[in-house]
Amino acid sequence: MSPHSNPETTAHPPPFQSFCEKLPERFPSTGISVLIAGGGVAGLLAALECWRKGHNVRIVERSPSRLLSGDGFTIGPSALLALDKWPEMSKENERISYESWMSWHKITGEMIKHPAPFQLNPSKAHGSDTKTPTVYRHSRPKMHQMLSDQLDRVGLAVEYGKRVLDYYEDSSSGKAGILLDGGEKLEADVVVAADGVGSKSSRIVLGQEVRARPTGFSIYRAAYPLDETRTYPILDENFPLMEKNTASSQLWMGDGVHSVFGRTTNEMSWYLTYPVNQNNPTRFCGRIYINISLKDHGNGAESWSNLVDPDTVLQTTATIKGWPDFANRLIKETPKDRIHDYKLMWREPQPCWASPSGRVIQIGDAAHTFFPSSGNGATQGMEDAVSLAACLQLGGKDNVHWATRVHNKLRVERVHCLQLLGVLNHEMRGVSADAQPSQAKPVGLLGSWIWNHNPEQYAIDNYENALACLTDARPFSNTNTPPGYVYQSWTIDSILEARKMGKEFVLEGDWE
Numbered sequence: 001m002s003p004h005s006n007p008e009t010t011a012h013p014p015p016f017q018s019f020c021e022k023l024p025e026r027f028p029s030t031g032i033s034v035l036i037a038g039g040g041v042a043g044l045l046a047a048l049e050c051w052r053k054g055h056n057v058r059i060v061e062r063s064p065s066r067l068l069s070g071d072g073f074t075i076g077p078s079a080l081l082a083l084d085k086w087p088e089m090s091k092e093n094e095r096i097s098y099e100s101w102m103s104w105h106k107i108t109g110e111m112i113k114h115p116a117p118f119q120l121n122p123s124k125a126h127g128s129d130t131k132t133p134t135v136y137r138h139s140r141p142k143m144h145q146m147l148s149d150q151l152d153r154v155g156l157a158v159e160y161g162k163r164v165l166d167y168y169e170d171s172s173s174g175k176a177g178i179l180l181d182g183g184e185k186l187e188a189d190v191v192v193a194a195d196g197v198g199s200k201s202s203r204i205v206l207g208q209e210v211r212a213r214p215t216g217f218s219i220y221r222a223a224y225p226l227d228e229t230r231t232y233p234i235l236d237e238n239f240p241l242m243e244k245n246t247a248s249s250q251l252w253m254g255d256g257v258h259s260v261f262g263r264t265t266n267e268m269s270w271y272l273t274y275p276v277n278q279n280n281p282t283r284f285c286g287r288i289y290i291n292i293s294l295k296d297h298g299n300g301a302e303s304w305s306n307l308v309d310p311d312t313v314l315q316t317t318a319t320i321k322g323w324p325d326f327a328n329r330l331i332k333e334t335p336k337d338r339i340h341d342y343k344l345m346w347r348e349p350q351p352c353w354a355s356p357s358g359r360v361i362q363i364g365d366a367a368h369t370f371f372p373s374s375g376n377g378a379t380q381g382m383e384d385a386v387s388l389a390a391c392l393q394l395g396g397k398d399n400v401h402w403a404t405r406v407h408n409k410l411r412v413e414r415v416h417c418l419q420l421l422g423v424l425n426h427e428m429r430g431v432s433a434d435a436q437p438s439q440a441k442p443v444g445l446l447g448s449w450i451w452n453h454n455p456e457q458y459a460i461d462n463y464e465n466a467l468a469c470l471t472d473a474r475p476f477s478n479t480n481t482p483p484g485y486v487y488q489s490w491t492i493d494s495i496l497e498a499r500k501m502g503k504e505f506v507l508e509g510d511w512e
């Protein structure tokens, strides 16, 4: 056993019975105080999991009240595993998550591959789990509500209206803290930066802001409720539900653009990813690639509150060859104040998410941003939450600074692989208008190494060895990355350079 680990917790003590059947079993108190900044899915789940692991939790959020905006996101089985420990959330998740069948289309709307369930390859499942894993969609507001309600049930109130201006740490006192707008300072044994894209923690963790570089693309996104008593001829004709009212999604792929139309029984959503400078796309092997050197004159913003009206979208669709009129009519019918223009930015994958003294740790989008085409932003944020809570328990109060580094070590290579897949997926969708069925597959959503992962168990199984690697330079290799792949770090420039030289990215090992 390493001198830095907590002998009482590395032996996996049995949790004591919860005082209330509806709450999960809570582990004995570790005495570790955890202060979480940011109440997105990563921050909320981190609060819950830290509570379950016996830590003392406090969570602050800059919004004045519960954040219930946004459309839908994909949450993979590796993240949903966490809910198994929470009886009420498990039940609620059954109610709010939905399966969506997907069909593949040219940008003209012509179908190239029939709708099929978005299921993962069951032959790759191992262990006793015989269920075919399914990728579920969630409404972001409902997921948020579910996590917030559970926090209420454990008596943890999110402290709204508290904006973090800065993070700090003091290795001599063994504390870290945040400075709030208004001058108040809050401290704890560990501060979790879960404040999303552009986190204020970058200064202390990396010594500088992470540069956001334009990709040259922006996304129009809209989601709105459907009135169940009304009929919607355009939807029924062109975007029907599947049998038994199962949700359906259509992915349309075109020359540098791609679009997704999703319909459930009570909601319609659509996205259109487009190059902001239509006249200067970069082509390579017939595909359009991300080009950060584009002069980005778009009106998009990296914000969930940048609204545009339907006419603006129609100006863009007018430039897409073969774009059908029925899709324009759908756009025109989108209720006002529902269309966002979200600018797609790119940030370098960061190797280090922990501050120099290990007392501030970034999770979720604060640590790693994903392209929407990775389908992994929320999933990885939730995996982080589970892994961090487990590592803190395994390390114990005296080793918080090692626990955060071990968590970083266990997670970072996996996340970098997934960030890369998001880029490749984005490019794959930007194929020319004569898209073929062979191109109709999502890179990087179906690999068993992604969904067949249990972040809590992984932390328990690997904590000691990862710690010994950090403290005594003992060899340690992560096993939560694609089998057979030897991890290589990558940068935005390394990808752009490879493209310039005409090189395809060869993914060695089993990514599928």
Ligand SMILES: Cc1cc2nc3c(=O)[nH]c(=O)nc-3n(C[C@H](O)[C@H](O)[C@H](O)COP(=O)(O)OP(=O)(O)OC[C@H]3O[C@@H](n4cnc5c(N)ncnc54)[C@H](O)[C@@H]3O)c2cc1C
Residues within 6 Å of the ligand: 037, 038, 039, 040, 041, 042, 043, 060, 061, 062, 063, 067, 069, 070, 071, 072, 073, 074, 140, 162, 163, 164, 165, 194, 195, 196, 197, 200, 304, 363, 364, 365, 366, 372, 377, 378, 381
């Ligand atoms: C309003 C909003 C709407 C979104 N809508 C969608 C969507 O429709 N589809 C989708 O795929 N993804 C959406 N996302 C992004 C998605 O939720 C995240 O990419 C992903 O779930 C990772 O979650 P996260 O908790 O790391 O970050 P986020 O979900 O971004 O959460 C970060 C939280 O930190 C808070 N925060 C930020 N700065 C500070 C500060 N200085 N002090 C205190 N708190 C701070 C934010 O208000 C936010 O609640 C949205 C994010 C937000 C904030």
